[in-house]
Amino acid sequence: MKLDSMYQDIILDHYRNPHGKGLRDGDAEVHHVNPTCGDEITLRVRLDGSTVADVSYESQGCSISQASASVLNDLVVGKTVGEAQAVQEAFLELMQSKGQGEGDEEVLEDAVAFAGVSKYPARVKCALLSWMAWKDATAKALAQNPAVND
Amino acid sequence: MTHAHESASLTGLLDTDAIRKDFPVLQRLLHDDKPLVYLDNAATSQKPRQVLEALTAYYERHNANVHRGVHVLAEEATALYEGARDKVADFVNAPSRNEVIFTKNASESLNLVANMLGWADEPYRVDADSEIVITEMEHHSNIVPWQLLSQRTGAKLKWFGLTDEGRLDLSNIDELITEKTKVVSFTLVSNLLGTINPVETIVRKAQSVGALVVIDASQAAPHMVLDVQALEADFVAFTGHKMLAPTGIGVLWGRQELLEDLPPFLGGGEMIETVTMGSSTYAPAPHKFEAGTPPIAQAVGLGAAIDYLSGIGMEKIAAHEHAITAYAVERLLEIPDLRIIGPRTAVDRGAAISFTLGDIHPHDVGQVLDEQGIAVRVGHHCARPVCLRYGIPATTRASFYLYSTPGEVDALIDGLHHVRNFFG
Numbered sequence: 001m002k003l004d005s006m007y008q009d010i011i012l013d014h015y016r017n018p019h020g021k022g023l024r025d026g027d028a029e030v031h032h033v034n035p036t037c038g039d040e041i042t043l044r045v046r047l048d049g050s051t052v053a054d055v056s057y058e059s060q061g062c063s064i065s066q067a068s069a070s071v072l073n074d075l076v077v078g079k080t081v082g083e084a085q086a087v088q089e090a091f092l093e094l095m096q097s098k099g100q101g102e103g104d105e106e107v108l109e110d111a112v113a114f115a116g117v118s119k120y121p122a123r124v125k126c127a128l129l130s131w132m133a134w135k136d137a138t139a140k141a142l143a144q145n146p147a148v149n150d
Numbered sequence: 151m152t153h154a155h156e157s158a159s160l161t162g163l164l165d166t167d168a169i170r171k172d173f174p175v176l177q178r179l180l181h182d183d184k185p186l187v188y189l190d191n192a193a194t195s196q197k198p199r200q201v202l203e204a205l206t207a208y209y210e211r212h213n214a215n216v217h218r219g220v221h222v223l224a225e226e227a228t229a230l231y232e233g234a235r236d237k238v239a240d241f242v243n244a245p246s247r248n249e250v251i252f253t254k255n256a257s258e259s260l261n262l263v264a265n266m267l268g269w270a271d272e273p274y275r276v277d278a279d280s281e282i283v284i285t286e287m288e289h290h291s292n293i294v295p296w297q298l299l300s301q302r303t304g305a306k307l308k309w310f311g312l313t314d315e316g317r318l319d320l321s322n323i324d325e326l327i328t329e330k331t332k333v334v335s336f337t338l339v340s341n342l343l344g345t346i347n348p349v350e351t352i353v354r355k356a357q358s359v360g361a362l363v364v365i366d367a368s369q370a371a372p373h374m375v376l377d378v379q380a381l382e383a384d385f386v387a388f389t390g391h392k393m394l395a396p397t398g399i400g401v402l403w404g405r406q407e408l409l410e411d412l413p414p415f416l417g418g419g420e421m422i423e424t425v426t427m428g429s430s431t432y433a434p435a436p437h438k439f440e441a442g443t444p445p446i447a448q449a450v451g452l453g454a455a456i457d458y459l460s461g462i463g464m465e466k467i468a469a470h471e472h473a474i475t476a477y478a479v480e481r482l483l484e485i486p487d488l489r490i491i492g493p494r495t496a497v498d499r500g501a502a503i504s505f506t507l508g509d510i511h512p513h514d515v516g517q518v519l520d521e522q523g524i525a526v527r528v529g530h531h532c533a534r535p536v537c538l539r540y541g542i543p544a545t546t547r548a549s550f551y552l553y554s555t556p557g558e559v560d561a562l563i564d565g566l567h568h569v570r571n572f573f574g
């Protein structure tokens with residue numbers, strides 16, 4: 001069934017047990033919404049030098065948007081900002097692939113499970129919500145702290 | 151169809167087998183072999199062959215600009231366009247065809263009223279000393295134009311709140327509608343809650359303070375007898391695409407004296423009497439409010455849609471939808487964890503039913519239903535304040551129309567059980 005290509009077990013697992021959820025200290029905070037369906041996220045980024053020390057968030061929304069925030073947390077915390085940005089770009093590219101991309105598992109790990117979502121234009125925004133929020137928050141955090149530059 | 155015995159006993163149903171044959175899209179199979187179950191009628195209705203044929207005939211035989219030529223086609227196109235105006239006037243029992251203004255949709259109709267009042271002279275002028283009253287259950291189309299008017303004029307915007315049952319809370323009506331109130335604008339039927347509002351109570355109060363009454367009939371005109379004289383409103387807005395007509399055509403009905411006194415909003419061809427480089431005089435209503443080439447084919451399509459609806463009879467359509475809605479409410483409430491947002495009965499409610507299903511997000515509900523060929527709408531339905539009021543991010547909404555069947559309700563119920571199992 002086609003549904004299973006969207007709702008992979010990995011996605012449903014992240015949805016049921018989200019990683020890193022909850023708001024903790026951060027250097028910058030953003031609030032993003034998906035106006036078409038009401039998915040919302042408040043996300044904070046904390047940097048430690050050039051390392052992403054924490055990504056914390058409070059969110060409400062569909063399984064895809066929730067699971068995606070959880071995977072984001074797994075993938076970027078502990079990486080340098082530059083490495084994390086490369087992951088973000090790879091994820092963005094996968095989501096824009098209209099069902100054609102598979103994603104590089106070396107880079108994207110669990111996030112390759114979202115490949116099936118890219119076939120559903122209405123849901124791509126759900127998957128990207130937290131990633132765009134992270135990008136935005138990171139830019140803000142860096143702007144506050146221009147010394148960090150990798 | 152486990153409940154066939156119950157649905158078979160519903161009374162007042164239309165002959166949907168015959169009606170459905172008129173709607174080509176309803177024959178579609180989705181995802182290979184699943185019949186389309188179209189339950190997104192509050193967003194837009196499907197179109198019968200009769201409307202599609204009227205559009206084709208217009209373009210194939212009569213296409214011309216209106217009111218501007220002496221040639222045969224121009225005269226035919228004008229007669230068809232103005233003929234559609236007659237049909238709308240009849241349909242809403244307007245005292246005069248000149249009270250029917252064509253717009254592109256209900257949103258434009260409501261923006262038009264707000265702008266007329268913003269630019270009007272006394273006694274209609276909305277200014278910093280005025281108050282505007284709306285309700286918390288409005289579609290964004292009946293909120294934002296009033297917010298804009300309030301921001302631009304300094305007028306105060308007030309609104310009726312909602313009860314836990316999804317009805318208007320009228321308990322503070324005397325504080326809300328006061329001598330300062332210039333305009334009261336509210337929806338006849340909520341697109342999210344399905345609630346049918348008590349028009350008379352609100353209109354009486356508004357009249358007692360001399361306020362104008364604007365009624366958003368977008369979810370009423372397609373589904374019930376609409377009589378602008380009985381409503382005693384000053385303006386009534388609705389949109390063609392929800393009542394079997396094409397997109398791109400809407401209506402604003404307004405009382406003749408008001409239309410004579412109020413200023414135009416958009417300027418252009420068609421709305422003038424004479425023009426010099428310094429100034430212009432305006433055509434009488436309705437043309438004063440129809441600048442530029444109007445949506446001609448779309449108006450013709452609306453006329454055909456009205457013929458179709460009237461051929462069946464709005465009372466019969468209302469009775470059919472009432473029976474379907476009562477059956478749907480009853481069956482939805484059988485589902486564990488399902489919460490209807492809005493009246494949990496078919497009394498004073500239209501055929502749009504919103505609900506939440508445990509903590510399964512509507513986005514996911516809609517996706518799994520789609521996989522079974524069932525089209526519902528998910529989200530805040532352009533009425534976000536209602537979601538905030540009930541503390542929910544979004545709802546799933548099933549909405550019915552004259553071609554909806556008890557079998558489709560059964561399909562929805564089966565689909566929702568499947569959703570629960572999938573995310574369970």
Ligand SMILES: Cc1ncc(COP(=O)(O)O)c(C=O)c1O
Nearest residue numbers: 255256257289291341368369389
């Ligand atoms: C109650 C109500 N008012 C206004 C509108 C706006 O209609 P339109 O988008 O055609 O302008 C809608 C349709 O979504 C509606 O349901």
Ligand SMILES: [Zn+2]
Nearest residue numbers: 039062126513
């Ligand atoms: Zn979503």
